[in-house]
Amino acid sequence: MDCSRRACGSNIPVIDYAAENTIAQVDETGNTWQLTVVPLVVVKTQYYCPQNQVPRNKFGWNTTIATPTENTFGSRPRIFYGWYVVAAAGLVVFSSGPGQSYVFSIFIDSIIADTGLSRPGIATLYLASTGMSAVLVAIVSRLADRYGPRIMLVAVGLGFGMACFGMATATNIVLFYISFASLRALGQGSLNINSILLVNQWFVSKRGRAIAMMGLGAVLSNAFFPPAARFLIVQIGWRESYAVIGVLAIVLIIPVAIFVVRNRPEDMGLFPDGSSELPISETRHATVSVQRDTRVFSSVNFWLLALSLGTPGLVSTALVLHQTSIFEEKGLSASLAAAVFVIFAASSAVSSLVAGFAVDRIGPKALYSFSMLMLLCSLVLAVLMNSPFTAVVYVLVMGVAGGSHRIVQGVIWAHYYGRHGLGRVQGSAMTINFCASAAGPLPLAIFQDLTSTYTVGIVVMMALPVLSILALVKARPGNTPIAGESDVV
Numbered sequence: 469m470d471c472s473r474r475a476c477g478s479n480i481p482v483i484d485y486a487a488e489n490t491i492a493q494v495d496e497t498g499n500t501w502q503l504t505v506v507p508l509v510v511v512k513t514q515y516y517c518p519q520n521q522v523p524r525n526k527f528g529w530n531t532t533i534a535t536p537t538e539n540t541f542g543s544r545p546r547i548f549y550g551w552y553v554v555a556a557a558g559l560v561v562f563s564s565g566p567g568q569s570y571v572f573s574i575f576i577d578s579i580i581a582d583t584g585l586s587r588p589g590i591a592t593l594y595l596a597s598t599g600m601s602a603v604l605v606a607i608v609s610r611l612a613d614r615y616g617p618r619i620m621l622v623a624v625g626l627g628f629g630m631a632c633f634g635m636a637t638a639t640n641i642v643l644f645y646i647s648f649a650s651l652r653a654l655g656q657g658s659l660n661i662n663s664i665l666l667v668n669q670w671f672v673s674k675r676g677r678a679i680a681m682m683g684l685g686a687v688l689s690n691a692f693f694p695p696a697a698r699f700l701i702v703q704i705g706w707r708e709s710y711a712v713i714g715v716l717a718i719v720l721i722i723p724v725a726i727f728v729v730r731n732r733p734e735d736m737g738l739f740p741d742g743s744s745e746l747p748i749s750e751t752r753h754a755t756v757s758v759q760r761d762t763r764v765f766s767s768v769n770f771w772l773l774a775l776s777l778g779t780p781g782l783v784s785t786a787l788v789l790h791q792t793s794i795f796e797e798k799g800l801s802a803s804l805a806a807a808v809f810v811i812f813a814a815s816s817a818v819s820s821l822v823a824g825f826a827v828d829r830i831g832p833k834a835l836y837s838f839s840m841l842m843l844l845c846s847l848v849l850a851v852l853m854n855s856p857f858t859a860v861v862y863v864l865v866m867g868v869a870g871g872s873h874r875i876v877q878g879v880i881w882a883h884y885y886g887r888h889g890l891g892r893v894q895g896s897a898m899t900i901n902f903c904a905s906a907a908g909p910l911p912l913a914i915f916q917d918l919t920s921t922y923t924v925g926i927v928v929m930m931a932l933p934v935l936s937i938l939a940l941v942k943a944r945p946g947n948t949p950i951a952g953e954s955d956v957v
Contacts, residue, residue, distance in 0.1 A: 548742030558685030567655015609895020625721030632714025680824020691813035778904030815867025
């Protein structure tokens, strides 16, 4: 509720000012009123209401800011709380593994043997389920803008655990479809988008390295869940394996979301990156976010960027979902197909860390072009693969592509559109990405059915990384360069 002279009464101090990029904050110490000026956004007039009323600027943002405690003169330096948030987000990303393609690929053969579904039938199910994920992530991201990522992580985490139990107990094909669709929708998209939005709220200048640290959760998930799932399937069966995974997901996600996660540094009287003031780029983003938000989705540049970023999801999902079958076609074992995920994880870990520091210097566009070249190389290696050694090289290169692209996806939207209203922009972009991921496995399955080999479909896919680089070069997202920001794009 906005404060005014009438609402607050004439006995309450009223501060009028016209200083650009400043707001006035009044602190009460005993009976003494003190004026503290802190940088924020362009605001012309501000009224102060101490009686349970929150001062707001013309953009609707709460402008009551506590002085950052870690920057207080004479206080001992301590770890910025944002890094604890990064660790929590990384654990959530790790726990989302059962909803990802690389884990589901381990279950495919057992599901086909138990249910009688064909491989194209599984691909069709995957398409429908990932489509649902695309729709849900757009909804969840908007809810995160309104209620904050914290409460959404709790809700989505509980739903994700229930979806795992649904996979374990489904007694007919309809219940199985519903359970799998929920598993994909919540695990693939919603948990990850909330984690990304959360980290982007806490970091600006160090955003790349923060996303990289969070991404270690995905890397560890890549290394842990495929061999663990394979072991559990052999020991207790695929349904019981999903039940165990569901319990693990709930135990890991819910406590950390409740006790560690906080939505924004401003909620704790802090600034992004642990700095002593709001970054200049974010000040500018805040002032134009409302106007930009209304026209971003009609922008050709937005669609060029979003569609090009969808390419890695389409290609890598197709390869990963059919990885066991591709390996067997090349004369390699299903056990090797599961085991090499550890190598993929290690490669992704190293490339993510390097890319996280590099993106803050070279910009997301340059990093994305590199990741697409690596993706193209992985497609070539998938065709040439004929031994365990070439299989290892293949997953190493694919890991470099995946690790680099993960950083790009995490930072690029906040880089161009800022923190305010980010859920709407990034959620819509992720919806497009998930639609691309959903579409990837089906064409590859059809090519295999028509030609009795995966090679033709993989060769056709080689055109996509090239086209995505061309689209990215053409794209000019955002409105105008932001004063004080790096010119690197």
